[in-house]
Amino acid sequence: MKTKLILGLLTIALLFPTTSRGQSLPSGQSIADKTYARNEGISMSRKLTMELKDKRGKVRIRETTSLRKYIGDEKRLAIFYITPKSIMGTAFLTYDYPDASIDDDQWLYMPALRKTRRISAANRGDYFLGTDLTYEDIKLETRISRDDYNYETIDKETIDGQETYVLEGIPKNDKIAKELGYSKVKLWVDANMWMLRKAESWDVAGNHLKTTVISDFKKVQDIWTYHKIEVKNHKTNHETIFRISDVDYKTVLNDDVFTKETLVNGL
Amino acid sequence: MLSKYNIFIVMLLLFAGLQAQEKQNTFKEAFKASLVITSDFSYEFKKSDLQKSEIILKPEFIYRLNRNSKFVLKGQLYSDLNDNLETGVPKETTVSGMNKRLFIGDRTNLELREFYFYTKIKNKLRLTIGKQQIVWGETDGLKLLDVVNPQNFREFILDDFEDSRIPLWSLKAEFDIKDIGVQFVWTPDNTYHITQDFEAPFFTKSLFKSPPKSVSTVLNKPLKPKRFIADSDVGIKLSTFTKGWDLSLNYFYFYDDLPVFYNELKVTDTNNPIVTISPKFKRQHLLGGTFNKVIGSSTLRGEIAYIFNQNFTSTSPEAVLGIETSNQFKSAIGIDYIKGENIISAQLFSDIIIDNISPYNRDKFETNTSLKISRDMMNDNLNAEVLWVHNTNHGDGYIKPQVSYWMNTKTQLFLGSSIFYGNESKLFGQFKDRSRISLGMRWGI
Numbered sequence: 193m194k195t196k197l198i199l200g201l202l203t204i205a206l207l208f209p210t211t212s213r214g215q216s217l218p219s220g221q222s223i224a225d226k227t228y229a230r231n232e233g234i235s236m237s238r239k240l241t242m243e244l245k246d247k248r249g250k251v252r253i254r255e256t257t258s259l260r261k262y263i264g265d266e267k268r269l270a271i272f273y274i275t276p277k278s279i280m281g282t283a284f285l286t287y288d289y290p291d292a293s294i295d296d297d298q299w300l301y302m303p304a305l306r307k308t309r310r311i312s313a314a315n316r317g318d319y320f321l322g323t324d325l326t327y328e329d330i331k332l333e334t335r336i337s338r339d340d341y342n343y344e345t346i347d348k349e350t351i352d353g354q355e356t357y358v359l360e361g362i363p364k365n366d367k368i369a370k371e372l373g374y375s376k377v378k379l380w381v382d383a384n385m386w387m388l389r390k391a392e393s394w395d396v397a398g399n400h401l402k403t404t405v406i407s408d409f410k411k412v413q414d415i416w417t418y419h420k421i422e423v424k425n426h427k428t429n430h431e432t433i434f435r436i437s438d439v440d441y442k443t444v445l446n447d448d449v450f451t452k453e454t455l456v457n458g459l
Numbered sequence: 460m461l462s463k464y465n466i467f468i469v470m471l472l473l474f475a476g477l478q479a480q481e482k483q484n485t486f487k488e489a490f491k492a493s494l495v496i497t498s499d500f501s502y503e504f505k506k507s508d509l510q511k512s513e514i515i516l517k518p519e520f521i522y523r524l525n526r527n528s529k530f531v532l533k534g535q536l537y538s539d540l541n542d543n544l545e546t547g548v549p550k551e552t553t554v555s556g557m558n559k560r561l562f563i564g565d566r567t568n569l570e571l572r573e574f575y576f577y578t579k580i581k582n583k584l585r586l587t588i589g590k591q592q593i594v595w596g597e598t599d600g601l602k603l604l605d606v607v608n609p610q611n612f613r614e615f616i617l618d619d620f621e622d623s624r625i626p627l628w629s630l631k632a633e634f635d636i637k638d639i640g641v642q643f644v645w646t647p648d649n650t651y652h653i654t655q656d657f658e659a660p661f662f663t664k665s666l667f668k669s670p671p672k673s674v675s676t677v678l679n680k681p682l683k684p685k686r687f688i689a690d691s692d693v694g695i696k697l698s699t700f701t702k703g704w705d706l707s708l709n710y711f712y713f714y715d716d717l718p719v720f721y722n723e724l725k726v727t728d729t730n731n732p733i734v735t736i737s738p739k740f741k742r743q744h745l746l747g748g749t750f751n752k753v754i755g756s757s758t759l760r761g762e763i764a765y766i767f768n769q770n771f772t773s774t775s776p777e778a779v780l781g782i783e784t785s786n787q788f789k790s791a792i793g794i795d796y797i798k799g800e801n802i803i804s805a806q807l808f809s810d811i812i813i814d815n816i817s818p819y820n821r822d823k824f825e826t827n828t829s830l831k832i833s834r835d836m837m838n839d840n841l842n843a844e845v846l847w848v849h850n851t852n853h854g855d856g857y858i859k860p861q862v863s864y865w866m867n868t869k870t871q872l873f874l875g876s877s878i879f880y881g882n883e884s885k886l887f888g889q890f891k892d893r894s895r896i897s898l899g900m901r902w903g904i
Contacts, residue, residue: 244838252840252868276868277493277903280519295753297703304621306594310705310751310758311797318799322839430838446582452698452705453633453640457577457585 220343220359226386227335233415233441235261242323247429261445265290268450272459283455292339301455308452317373324423324432334387336379340368351389356380369396385416400426413441467628470588491521499899505892512540528578538567544613553651573626587631592624593644595709597749597760598791600829600848601808604709604747604764609716611653615661617877640698647691649684652716665889668772668819670734681718681738704752711745719770721780761792772819785814800835826851840865855881855888873899
């Protein structure tokens with residue numbers, strides 16, 4: 193009888209290995225929730241430098257000042273271009289609402305026209321101003337979406353000496369997959385900081401699309417903060433390196449910083 | 460004339476002094492300088508010659524007193540190497556004393572493009588005092604509410620509005636009343652459109668009724684407002700963002716930037732007919748508004764303007780001094796569709812003369828359309844776009860294709876063309892001999 197029970201348990205374990213392994217790993221959804229629960233501070237200012245490198249090795253650099261503030265659960269983000277000098281003053285503003293069913297509101301100020309253009313946030317899979325990250329990627333930063341994917345936690349791995357949970361995410365339906373531009377993602381989430389450390393993504397046709405590596409984590413004013421994101425697009429062989437510096441969570445940002453008037457007047 | 464504008468200098472210094480009491484930056488932190496150099500060489504098909512050989516240096520200096528206040532100075536050294544667009548030294552009769560350019564020979568001029576002090580007072584009031592551009596409206600290509608600053612028509616409407624718009628000495632005050640943003644504008648600078656001489660490539664002959672060749676013409680100097688306070692322009696814009704709609708309501712009390720061309724036929728003692736044209740700037744009220752809303756992947760945007768007592772050159776023999784007056788309603792509706800790296804932008808403009816008058820060289824109800832298709836490629840390294848503006852009443856318009864390419868972080872190249880078509884007595888068609896191909900570069904440091 194005892195032998196039969198052991199054999200039975202072994203059979204179940206062999207037939208449903210992920211279920212068994214999944215029992216010792218937190219669910220993907222709970223990990224996603226934890227990435228949102230992390231302390232990001234109320235306000236933040238930082239310098240964000242984007243290094244765009246094409247397949248021939250030509251590098252273009254764009255320097256920005258990025259400001260972010262939570263007003264209640266609503267996240268507001270403003271990015272002001274400092275270089276190249278010929279497009280200095282270009283500025284981008286987003287209102288990211290806590291209700292996922294409500295599209296973000298986005299504006300882009302173009303100094304050459306001196307006009308602020310409203311941008312649809314429905315195209316969240318579009319690439320952000322020539323970089324290899326999409327508008328959705330930029331919005332999430334080191335969080336992982338709570339609403340778009342069905343996750344499975346498949347493993348634990350170590351990156352830079354830190355333990356991470358490895359998740360596979362499949363968009364919940366074809367519409368979401370098309371919107372995001374991904375048919376599958378594989379994510380490595382730090383098991384202590386609850387921040388994304390690495391991501392692989394596949395396009396809607398199933399081809400390997402991008403590798404994203406987030407690194408140089410340091411505590412700034414007691415908040416874990418990343419300082420570098422490297423993104424490689426395997427289809428175009430284009431790369432973007434985001435470098436973050438001068439991070440300040442204690443900066444006082446009034447609500448009127450996140451308005452169309454400030455986009456026009458500049459910082 | 461200079462003394463009239465001392466009020467701006469006094470205000471600049473006064474507010475700067477008040478703001479200096481706040482925490483100061485070190486000079487290195489506070490001072491930022493940049494320089495953008497652009498060149499544009501355009502070849503005119505008809506003349507088989509260069510239409511313009513333009514080199515522009517645009518230095519910009521920002522001095523930040525503290526986190527709430529800054530001085531901004533934007534200068535410009537402009538040179539048209541073959542002195543074609545504005546031949547010689549223009550008289551600038553429509554420009555105020557403090558706004559004139561300094562010409563160095565016929566080909567080059569220096570201009571103080573912008574010089575203003577910006578400050579936030581207790582995070583409630585935002586003031587911009589000095590020479591600046593104030594832009595209203597939602598439309599591209601054609602203007603409805605973008606009338607605060609006049610324009611130099613050196614290249615008709617081909618030049619970037621950023622370059623052709625003439626900055627004015629103004630005060631802009633912005634504050635909020637609950638969810639409504641209030642912008643108050645005061646512009647005592649009596650500068651108006653710079654239109655071109657008869658011989659200039661972009662002289663807009665479609666605006667003027669030409670007398671028969673046997674009749675001689677006398678063109679008087681424009682009668683321009685001069686009083687600093689009484690002749691200043693004032694405007695207010697109320698704006699809000701509610702339930703996904705960006706809305707604004709605009710009012711502007713201003714002098715039309717184009718004078719009214721009163722004309723009178725007289726017979727001299729020797730029985731010779733002579734037409735005397737006396738341009739005079741006239742006051743107007745403008746009431747308008749804008750809206751935009753995102754719908755799926757598209758942005759719907761629109762703009763309306765109602766102008767009271769707009770003056771029109773008339774074909775009616777009963778018109779007094781050749782001019783009739785009517786209220787005018789202008790509207791524009793546009794849609795921007797964005798998909799990936801592609802943008803398709805379409806606009807429909809309507810212009811209605813309300814009263815029963817007989818305007819010269821236009822219909823009472825005019826419609827213009829525009830279509831812009833743009834595509835970014837190679838991670839925004841390369842952009843290709845084409846703009847098509849068409850007047851459906853007269854069948855004239857222009858097409859402007861352009862390709863731009865970032866060579867590196869600092870340098871961008873342009874290759875484009877501007878092709879006019881249609882009846883040469885009409886607004887766009889009159890320039891069909893001015894069609895051109897352009898090659899340019901923009902470099903910034």
